[in-house]
Amino acid sequence: MAESPESVERTIEISGAEPLLLFGFNDVYLRRIEAAFADTRLVARGDRLKLKGPSDQVDQIERVIGELVVILNRNGNLTENDVDTILDLARVGTGLQRRGGQDAILFTPQGGTIKAKTPGQARLVESARQSDIAFAVGPAGTGKTYTAVALAVSALKSRQVKKIVLTRPAVEAGESLGFLPGGFRDKVDPYLRPLYDALEDMIDSEKLRSYLERNIVEIVPLAYMRGRTLNTSFVILDEAQNATGGQMKMFLTRLGAGSRAIVTGDATQTDLPARAQSGLVQARSILEGVDGIAFVDFSKEDVVRHKLVKDIIEAYEKAGTGS
Structure with a gap:
């Protein structure tokens, strides 16, 4: 040598x-x-x-x-x-x-490889390794959720955790899912579909079905997290800009022994009522600097969707509006 x-x-x-x-x-x-x-x-x-x-x-x-x-x-x-x-x-x-x-980050059942494609994604991977809670904040199309799910599946496969819990606020329904038609799965699927899509890329379909049936992988609306304690779990809160301050605190305090969390969101795209402060924005003002919690900022340079998405984000930034 x-x-x-x-x-x-x-x-x-x-x-x-x-x-x-x-x-x-x-x-x-x-x-x-x-x-x-x-x-x-x-x-x-x-x-x-x-x-x-x-x-x-x-x-x-x-x-x-x-x-x-x-x-x-x-x-x-x-x-x-x-x-x-x-x-x-x-x-x-x-x-x-x-x-x-x-x-x-992860090898797919089809023989492909999921890897960090942008500096923001690489920073999220490193932060998730070093911190128990990582916030991934930035515009749509930057792969925040996809990278977070890949990290969760990797942790499950390597037996660093025993289960994955993925959650999103169903804010368009005001979390009052009882007024929507159909059974429980029919009501929540439209809000959780992106998480299913990511999982289906990363886990063999038969194994994913088994994981879901045995609650090794659990996908639930944020409202259904209240009162739970999650041990040895990898927990992801997606679309966190639509969580209120109270919901964010509730989510973060669900973590039990041996658990890790990634929170993703775009603070400029909140669907909350005008007078409600986003829990994502509030969490940063309260928690930034706390040991064991990391904040990773994504920018338009991290966009991995259609090349026009980056131009659209830049145009809205110039116009001074994010919604």
């Missing part, structure tokens, strides 16, 4: 985990990590791991090992999928390239 001037050597001691389970049989997991960071060498000796390579990659490998220890302690074992998922998230956050040049 040709060492660069910033090459370092570091030895870390593995504590709180069985090295054989962490490194894999015949160090198979270590070899996967080493292959992902091409300029590094990893050598295991008992409960000690020697790292040699560029300092930034050594730092990242140490974080990867730490996250794998957490998963091992939670589940009692590691799988190749666990290792690949953590490596994929690490690559997106640092710009390190996956084999084939892809920064993967």
